[in-house]
Amino acid sequence: MDYQINYSTFELKPEKKSFLKEYEADLGVTRLFINLELKNFGTQEKAKSLFKQLVEILENALTQKTEVKLYTRFEESLKNLNESLSLNFTGEINACVAILDDGQLHLTKTGSAEGYILRKNRFFEITKDLYQKDAGEKPFTNIASGALEVGDKIIFSSKRLLRYTSQTEINSIFALGDFQKSLRELQENISLDETGDVLVNGFNLLTEQPIEQQDLNTLLKPRKPALDLVFAVSSANTAKFIRRAGAILQTGVSRLFKLKKGTPTSPEQKRKLMLGGGIAILILLICSIAFSSYNHARNQNLQQYRNLLLEAQNNLELAKTQGIAGNRELAALNLEKAEKNTLEVRASGYLLSDALKMLEQIGLQKEQLDNILRVAQPKVFADLSSLDSKLHLTHLLRKDDAFYTFSPTILYGPILDNTPNAFEKHPFPNGETVVDGTYFKDQDCLVFLTGSDKVLEFKNNKFAFIDTVDNNWKGGKEIKEYAGRKYLYLLDSAGSQIWRYERTNQKYLSAQAYNTSNLDYKDAVSFAMDGGMYVLKQSGEVLRTYAKKFMPFSVKGSPSIPLSGLTQNTRIYTNENLRRIYILDSANRRVLIYRKETFENPVAMVYERQYLFEKEQDINDFYIDDEEKYLYLVSDKQIFEVGM
Incomplete structure (x- = not known):
């Protein structure tokens, strides 16, 4: 064609x-x-x-x-x-x-x-x-x-x-x-x-x-090999071989029999006639065998891939039934089997249309099973893109009724709900680069952890470096406070430790090791607190402690794309007021929501749903209001609001 x-x-x-x-x-x-x-x-x-x-x-x-x-x-x-x-x-x-x-x-x-x-x-x-x-x-x-x-x-x-x-x-x-x-x-x-x-x-x-009638007639003319008709139903490679063979047949016989009109009478002419006929029969035999072999192999391959798609369809239907029954783990396993078979068919080049349709059905069932809520165009709460074409916002903080956001070198805010695009710029002092921050309710200020292992407090639009009594801040990647109390907690994944600092009137007291159970935090990417402490590891595992003691804790009902190989931009968030635990998987542009089981003394986090953001842009941090009605996210240049 x-x-x-x-x-x-x-x-x-x-x-x-x-x-x-x-x-x-x-x-x-x-x-x-x-x-x-x-x-x-x-x-x-x-x-x-x-x-x-x-x-x-x-x-x-x-x-x-x-x-x-x-x-x-x-x-x-x-x-x-x-x-x-x-x-x-x-x-x-x-x-x-x-x-x-x-x-x-x-x-x-x-x-x-x-x-x-x-x-x-x-x-x-x-x-x-x-x-x-x-x-x-x-x-x-x-x-x-x-x-x-x-x-x-x-x-x-x-x-x-x-x-x-x-x-x-x-x-x-x-x-x-x-x-x-x-x-x-x-x-x-x-x-x-x-x-x-x-x-x-x-x-x-x-x-x-399509081949019109006149084209078909042309194919049947003696000057074209009649074997061209096979081309419409054979593969490209086999058909080209047969076409060349047909051309050889035609030209070879034509040359052998370039004789004058009349019946061959001499022995030489008869010998040429017999030789030409033998060659023609041999070529036709070779073409017939090649075409028959091709069709046999092709039919075998087609049947093999039809069987794979049939098996994939059965696994898909089974996953649907298991999903309705609430058995997410088995449903996800059958969807994985269905996808594996279908991808094998797609890679073969056979039944491509059927394979793509099957992949579409598998994708839709995965989304239904995972309770995925797609967000194509989230509402822009604040737009900072006009400030700097190279702006790279990394964190989002909430203080009272205002947001603050910051890049590694500049703090922006306050950003109010009624005037989201009116805010001030506050460069971090002394050329410091900031790696994390939190709202410290006990001191009514923002606290920032710098790349040089110092702590900055921001209050009344002024920055101040606050030291410890022994002048020894530990290195870390995240800093948190809990429930308005006088303590700050610092995640030191390199040292496999969480340090607690108590704030006094002038300084912080010396660091206290909070990981007294000697848990392995070396690949920890984020942590959150609600009275207990949740440490999220790169593998997707969550470790929970309470009053410095390890508490058995499990993650139930993982989504089809599990949490694994997490990056340093991953965040886990909850507090004493929230009934859920939220995880930002920035690499996959999604926020996953887990229910605490139970709220008073969680022994597990149970997967509920996820928000998937379709437009590909970096999502660097997020915040959930205490009523769990709104999700706020920060990208490189904008803050978004999503109703929940």
Whole structure:
């Protein structure tokens, strides 16, 4: 079949620090697509020369040695690309390279570039796990392949597209139908801020041109091999072999029998006739065996992948039943099995449409099982983006009826509910860099922990360094107070300790070790207090102590994407007034909510639901009001409010 495509592209260059180049070429039956971003590339001339060289490598490999399988030639071209880049380029490269051949898409990526498919209003990334950072000097290491359907929209982006817009917005934009108009709409909706230059290109597989009657007649003319008819039902590789065999058959026989009109009478003519007939029969036999073998292998593969999808469907239905019955653990296990089988089918290139539909159903069931509440556009409570294009807010504090937020070097506030965009700037003194802060109710002030192991208090719009009686603040990463009492607590994960400091009129008393049970806090990322103390570890484990003693504590009902491999931006939050424990998983842009079991003396935290923020931007800290009605979050430049 001959496919038509509608190709379009755009680029945005607010920083103008990248060399961006898109490319689309019709190489006969194959189309080539490139989305390239180069950083630290030297001069424009050098970047253009490198791009030209990369295009030549790809086109030469794809148009020459056509007797070799296209996939093999694509692989070989990527090896040559890697070799050329290792010799000629030392900067950063983000790229997608794809070829479309007879409805089959083969693609690869490197760096932060990504490829996506929009099929029937569902949006999927199709380049996940193709790039391996540990692949050494080889930028292009893996290839994904799959069959496209008419109507599919393929998008390539030099950076992760969901950094600039949400999945909901993308689905809405491309529901317009016209691909070029949708891409222009996407360009207008992208919010770049300071996130850098981006290049987007892609195509819409519009229609396939069926063989008309006159084309069929042409195929049946003696000058065309009749075996071309097989091409419509065989794979690209097998069909090309049969087509070449048919051509050899036709031309070979024609040359052997370039005789004058009449019946062959001489022994030489009869010998040629018998020889030509034997060759024709042999070639037909070879083609028949090849085609039969291909069909047999293909049918076996199809049956294998149908069985995998059937097993996935059974696991999905079982997960639905278990979810309704409240057995989340077993339901999650069956969804994992279903997803594993379906991903195997998708990777094979067979039954791609069915596999994508199954992945969509699995994703929806995961969200239902996890009680995910998607937030596409949270309400902006305060916008600080006009202050500094490079602003990076890291924390959010509440004092009485006002918010304060800060970057490592500047405090902003008070930010009031009725005038959220009226606030003051308070640079931290002496060039100090602040790593954490809290509201200290006992002293009615904000307290900050600095990177140089000092403590700052902010009261009446003034900063003051407050020391301990022995002039020895311990190092740490988080600082907390509890219930308006006169103590501060400092998490020292490097020392596997929590230190308690008592505030007197002038100073703090010496540090007291609070981890007297010798629990392992070395990989702790955050802690919270409600009378007991909850320490969240990098693995997702939560350790609870009460009055310095270890208390058995468990986490029940983990979500489909469990808490693990947590980053230093992860936060756990609760207090003596809250019936729930909240965890900010910033890497996955979500806030998870657990119920205390029981409220008075918790022995477990039970998963309830999560808020998932679709627009890809950093969420660095959060706050919950004591009535648990509102969730406030801070990104690099804004504070958001979400009703709960």
